[in-house]
Amino acid sequence: MTSARRKLLQKGGLWAATVVVLFFVLAPMLWILDSSFQGENELLTRPSHLLPQQPTVGNFDYIFTGAIPRSFEVTGTLRSRISQEAREVPQALENSIIVAVAVTIANAVLGALAAYSFARLRFAGKTLAFNFLLGSRLLPAIAVAIPYYAIINAANLLDTYTGLILVDLTFTLPFTVWFLRDHFRALPEEIEEAALIDGCGRLQVLFRIVLPLAAPGLVAAGAFAFMFSYNEFLFALLLTQTIKSQTLPVILASVATNPDASLALTAASVVLAMVPPLLFALGFQRFLARGLVAALGRT
Template identity: 45%
Template sequence: MLTRLQERLESTARYLWLALLLVFVLTPFLVTLLASLTPDKAIVSQPARWFTSGFNIDNYIYILTGKLPAQYEVEAGQRTMSMVSQEIRFLPTAMLHSVIVAFLVMIFDLLLAAPAAYALVKMRIGGKGIVLNFILGTRLIPLVAVAIPYYELMQMFRLTNTLTSLVIMYVGLTLPFVILILCVAFRQIDRSIEEAAQVDGLNPLQILVRIVVPVAAPSIVGAGLFAFMLSYCEFLFGLLLATNQSVRTMPVTMASVSVNPDVSLGLTCAGIILGVLPALIVIVPVWRYMIRGLAEGSSK
């Protein structure tokens, strides 16, 4: 009886803790979403009138189409909207740049990381432990410490203000993580499956493509999506290497909007919601494929 009561109390405490954690994580996003749908006057009034002024999607329409919300047309003589308007209107293009760069980084990461992880885990190579430690150790260096040398390197090859420079940099930043994830996934694959494939006459490349990749597909997809998220949200090198508005990425564009002295809170929040949507869409498959894949890879 006492044991059962103790188990119920522990279960209740666990769910309460998860509920508090969920509230802590979701509250900023929900407040931002609410602010993006609420007129600025209602937000900044004392007290704030969150639910009494109605909701509208004018901020989203303006960002996507350029149609100025009615509240700003009325206030045009009292506040300067041109600077905010021009910057926030670049957000859809900046999001497209971020998606393109992140997608290319994901593809290149998987093409490079899968053979590297297979060689490090399954093949007899001298010093592969040192190689793996070196690859992972490169990510221990603070990015700020290498930002200027990398910038000068890209400038020397005349790649600044191009999406190519961002793809190169982000592949270098995310590749160690992808290799580590795939090493863990490939290590869980039963060795007897590969030995049977070798008996059938398959070479290492064929084993990787026809045996290892299908078995570890969940982890591979999850690792690729993880690289996508890291690349999509990266700010420092996006700021250094893409100073021209024509190649700016989403984080850099949103940063320029947020520091504007006349920034509209509603427009800024709407831009934040639009900017994080691709990352939010990716979160579910990352959890599903990578976490479950690491646990189920060997059984498959």
């Protein structure tokens, strides 16, 4: 075999493997997207239609306006399969985003303040405080589920954004502090010292010099906090009761595990839920990949 032919074969092999992996990764998402544009009657045919034969936006229309999709009227008997919960998806999306954005902002501000002190200042109890933060993450979520419920209940925060935000902060802040501390430490200290000599306070140094320099780390930490909060399910399930505060994973779970669930409406709900995290993953791809590596690698 000539070396040119061998190279060609090798390239072909690589591309073939890529196509297989791409298919495994993307096909499930594409299939739910495809399903969301099919009517209930079409989804209940066998074999499945790989492409919608009567593409419809009726499912999304129902979620946003409550107009019963045509595909349900046609068969009549399927009326019971209309999933009422799907109507709550827009509100749940709003709840999810409000909670996740609040958690992200709190992480960026509180996390950066604490991380900078850990990175640059000397004070008694520093190691203890830091180890305490990291150690708190050794508790598996399920072990503290009941006490969290009791605390949030006692504070009268059940079914509120605040309750969810507090719990999400407990899980994300230790990570953010530790992650940002390492980022701050990696910056050259001379610029900060020059600013201090010029009369800047620590707070000014942090906001004017350190944060702009550590922006990629801050973006990654913020993205992680957002995604954790947006994706979190167990505590959202325990601490929310009504659509006043229920987040998307809770509503999706109730849509999907309802034995009478409409497949078409479930698919459309899932597609809506996928939009923010996918935009995040695409937009912050570089930051996330680098952040992930740093996060796992430095443990």
